[in-house]
Amino acid sequence: MLTSDQINEFIQTNNLNSSVVCLHSAYKSFGGVDGGPETIIDGFLGNDCTMVCPAFFYESRTFPPTANYQNNGVDYAKVPEMRCVNYQENTEQIEACMGAIPRALLKHQRAVRSKHAGGSFIVAGDRAIDLLESQSHLNVYSIYKNIYQSGKDAYIVLAGVDLTACTPVHFAEELAGRKLFRRWSVFHGQIVEIEEGSCSEGFGNLNEQVSHLETVAKLGDSKVKIYKFRPFIDALAAAIKTQPDITHCADPSCIRCQDMVAGGRSDLRVASR
Numbered sequence: 001m002l003t004s005d006q007i008n009e010f011i012q013t014n015n016l017n018s019s020v021v022c023l024h025s026a027y028k029s030f031g032g033v034d035g036g037p038e039t040i041i042d043g044f045l046g047n048d049c050t051m052v053c054p055a056f057f058y059e060s061r062t063f064p065p066t067a068n069y070q071n072n073g074v075d076y077a078k079v080p081e082m083r084c085v086n087y088q089e090n091t092e093q094i095e096a097c098m099g100a101i102p103r104a105l106l107k108h109q110r111a112v113r114s115k116h117a118g119g120s121f122i123v124a125g126d127r128a129i130d131l132l133e134s135q136s137h138l139n140v141y142s143i144y145k146n147i148y149q150s151g152k153d154a155y156i157v158l159a160g161v162d163l164t165a166c167t168p169v170h171f172a173e174e175l176a177g178r179k180l181f182r183r184w185s186v187f188h189g190q191i192v193e194i195e196e197g198s199c200s201e202g203f204g205n206l207n208e209q210v211s212h213l214e215t216v217a218k219l220g221d222s223k224v225k226i227y228k229f230r231p232f233i234d235a236l237a238a239a240i241k242t243q244p245d246i247t248h249c250a251d252p253s254c255i256r257c258q259d260m261v262a263g264g265r266s267d268l269r270v271a272s273r
């Protein structure tokens with residue numbers, strides 16, 4: 001059973017205290033936590049970390065009735081019927097695959113959720129307000145941009161998950177010059193246009209590009225990989241620029257990977273059907 005003392009030791013041994021921590025985790029990988037996900041959250045916040053986790057919600061997704069941007073990772077002729085839940089920034093409105101820690105963090109008294117109708121982040125800690133600057137529906141990774149530009153200590157921590165669950169890789173794609181896809185979402189009853197990351201199933205191909213930057217540690221039963229934020233992003237952006245198809249997943253017909261490898265969204269519009 002993982003205890004708060006062990007979490008403190010992990011944070012201090014790996015010099016994570018007082019830094020920004022982008023945490024991506026499979027909660028079960030810890031093998032049981034005394035006090036639940038809140039113990040992990042309180043461990044980081046108690047060591048003056050600012051936590052950043054994705055809190056995405058896909059069920060509010062909709063599409064315009066006609067075709068739209070070219071090279072946008074979607075075949076407009078095959079857009080399925082969607083349920084289109086109204087996203088009202090409710091703390092229950094988070095995808096299950098985001099995991100137990102982001103879900104618990106959403107309800108934490110010190111946490112703030114960024115305003116984005118699909119790709120919101122949940123942030124807690126002293127630097128939360130700074131990191132939320134410049135957020136908008138068409139700037140989904142503004143928090144990562146702020147971390148990258150600040151020059152202050154920041155880390156990516158992957159606990160029991162691999163690069164396919166590492167959202168900052170999408171920011172590296174953007175830094176490499178790719179234009180993110182646009183989607184549409186029902187937000188407080190209005191349809192808004194949003195920016196969104198592409199397919200991440202091929203991100204495991206990038207392991208070798210960052211293996212020299214990783215620190216491997218244990219937290220409970222979880223194998224944890226820790227990377228300094230900026231060198232991690234720089235290494236991946238350089239690799240994606242040099243070899244764009246490195247991010248392509250195993251499905252050769254994946255339209256999101258095809259379009260992103262080709263540079264992402266074009267501002268040209270396709271003809272309406």
Ligand SMILES: [Zn+2]
Nearest residue numbers: 199249254257
């Ligand atoms: Zn793909």
